[in-house]
Amino acid sequence: MAVIDIPRPAFMDDEELRMFEASVDRFLETHAGPEQSxxxxxxxFVDPAVWRAAGAAGLLGISIPAEFGGVGADFRFEAILMxxxxxxxxxxxxxxxxxxxxxxxxxxxxxxEQKHKWLPGVASGETLLAVxxxxxxxxxxxxxxxxxxxxxxxHYVLNGQKTFISNGANASIIIVxxxxxxxxxxxxxxxFVVETDKVEGFTRGRLLDKMGQEGRDxxxxxxxxxxxxxxxxxxxxxxxxxxxxxxxxxERLVIAWQAMAMMESAIExxxxxxxxxxxxxxxxxxxxxxxxxxxxxxTEASIAKVFLYHCTERLLAGTLDPATASMAKYWxxxxxxxxxxxxxxxxxxxxxxxxxxxxxxxxxxxxxRIYGGTNEIMKVLIARTLVRR
Numbered sequence: 001m002a003v004i005d006i007p008r009p010a011f012m013d014d015e016e017l018r019m020f021e022a023s024v025d026r027f028l029e030t031h032a033g034p035e036q037s038x039x040x041x042x043x044x045f046v047d048p049a050v051w052r053a054a055g056a057a058g059l060l061g062i063s064i065p066a067e068f069g070g071v072g073a074d075f076r077f078e079a080i081l082m083x084x085x086x087x088x089x090x091x092x093x094x095x096x097x098x099x100x101x102x103x104x105x106x107x108x109x110x111x112x113e114q115k116h117k118w119l120p121g122v123a124s125g126e127t128l129l130a131v132x133x134x135x136x137x138x139x140x141x142x143x144x145x146x147x148x149x150x151x152x153x154x155h156y157v158l159n160g161q162k163t164f165i166s167n168g169a170n171a172s173i174i175i176v177x178x179x180x181x182x183x184x185x186x187x188x189x190x191x192f193v194v195e196t197d198k199v200e201g202f203t204r205g206r207l208l209d210k211m212g213q214e215g216r217d218x219x220x221x222x223x224x225x226x227x228x229x230x231x232x233x234x235x236x237x238x239x240x241x242x243x244x245x246x247x248x249x250x251e252r253l254v255i256a257w258q259a260m261a262m263m264e265s266a267i268e269x270x271x272x273x274x275x276x277x278x279x280x281x282x283x284x285x286x287x288x289x290x291x292x293x294x295x296x297x298x299t300e301a302s303i304a305k306v307f308l309y310h311c312t313e314r315l316l317a318g319t320l321d322p323a324t325a326s327m328a329k330y331w332x333x334x335x336x337x338x339x340x341x342x343x344x345x346x347x348x349x350x351x352x353x354x355x356x357x358x359x360x361x362x363x364x365x366x367x368x369r370i371y372g373g374t375n376e377i378m379k380v381l382i383a384r385t386l387v388r389r
Contacts (some may be wrong), residue, residue, distance in 0.1 A: 040215030061123025086261020092215030212363030
C-alpha cells in the first residue's frame with residue numbers, strides 16, 4: 001500500500017487510466033532507470049533517442065487530437081504520467097513541459113495548416129518543444145521583456161535574448177514571446193513559432209550550470225536580426241500576452257503535480273530506508289522522532305494531494321482560475337521543499353551523498369518555487385482576490 005493512501009476520486013479512476021499507468025511504468029523501468037538518469041545528469045540532457053522512444057510508446061502528445069498524430073486524451077493522463085515520473089525519480093525527463101505546457105499553445109492557437117505541419121512531430125518525439133518567455137531582465141514580469149519582432153513584408157525580424165529556457169539546448173520548435181508593439185504594454189506582445197533548423201540569426205548559448213535538475217537541458221537563446229515567416233506567428237498579432245495568461249493556470253498545475261510526485265517518492269523512499277536502517281540496535285523508524293517527522297510529512301502531503309485533485313477536476317471542467325492555480329503551485333511546492341528537507345535529515349550522512357536519490361531531489365526541488373512564476377508572485381495573485389476594487 002502506498003504511504004500516501006488518498007483514494008483516487010472517481011474522475012481519476014477508470015480502466016483506461018490504469019492501463020496507461022501500467023504502460024508508463026513499463027516504459028520508465030526500461031528507459032529511465034538509475035543508470036540512465038545518472039547519464040542524463042552527466043550529459044546535461046536526455047538523449048533524443050529516448051524522446052523518440054517515448055513518442056513510439058504513446059507518452060508524447062497525450063493531449064494532441066488524434067487527427068494530428070496525438071493520443072487525444074485529457075489532462076488526467078498527464079497527471080498519471082507525472083506521478084510515474086516522480087515514482088521512478090525521472091522528473092528530469094521534461095515530458096510534462098513538452099506535453100502539458102508547450103504543446104497546448106499549438107493545439108489551442110495554431111491554425112489547421114500549422115497544426116498539420118508541427119503537431120505530428122511533437123507526438124512522435126522527432127520535434128522537441130520549448131517556450132521562451134524569461135529574459136535576463138524580465139522573469140515573472142512578462143511585460144518587461146525586451147525581445148522585439150518587427151514586421152518586414154512577409155516576415156518578422158526578431159532581436160533579443162531569452163534565458164533559463166528548459167529544453168532550450170535541444171528543442172527544434174521554440175515558442176518565443178516578443179514585443180511587436182513595444183509601446184502597447186501587454187497588448188503589444190505576440191507569440192512566434194521558431195523552427196530552429198530553418199532560421200538564420202538564431203543561436204543557443206551554453207548549457208547553464210544549475211544546482212539541480214542537471215538532466216534538463218537549460219540554455220540561453222539569442223536572436224540577432226532573425227527573419228521568421230509571418231506564417232509562423234501564433235494567433236493574432238498582439239494576442240500573445242492573453243494566450244500566456246490563459247495557459248499559465250495549467251502550467252502552474254503541472255508544476256504542482258510534479259512537486260507532489262517528488263514529495264510522495266521522497267516519503268516512500270524515506271520510510272523504506274528508516275525501516276531498514278539500524279541505530280542503537282533497532283530500526284530508526286521505531287524512534288518516536290522519526291515517526292513524528294514522517295507523520296507530519298504524510299499529513300501535509302495528503303492535504304496537498306486532496307487539493308491537487310480538486311484543482312485538477314476544476315481544470316478539466318474549465319473553471320480553474322489563476323488564483324486557485326497559484327495556490328496549488330505556491331503551497332504544494334513549499335510543502336515539497338519542507339518535506340524533502342526533513343526526509344533528507346532522516347537519511348543522515350547518506351542523505352548528503354548524491355548517489356542517493358533523496359540528495360538529488362533536495363537539489364531538484366528548489367527550482368519549483370521559482371519557475372512558472374515565483375511563489376512571491378503567486379501570493380500577489382492570490383492577494384488580489386481578497387479585495388474587490
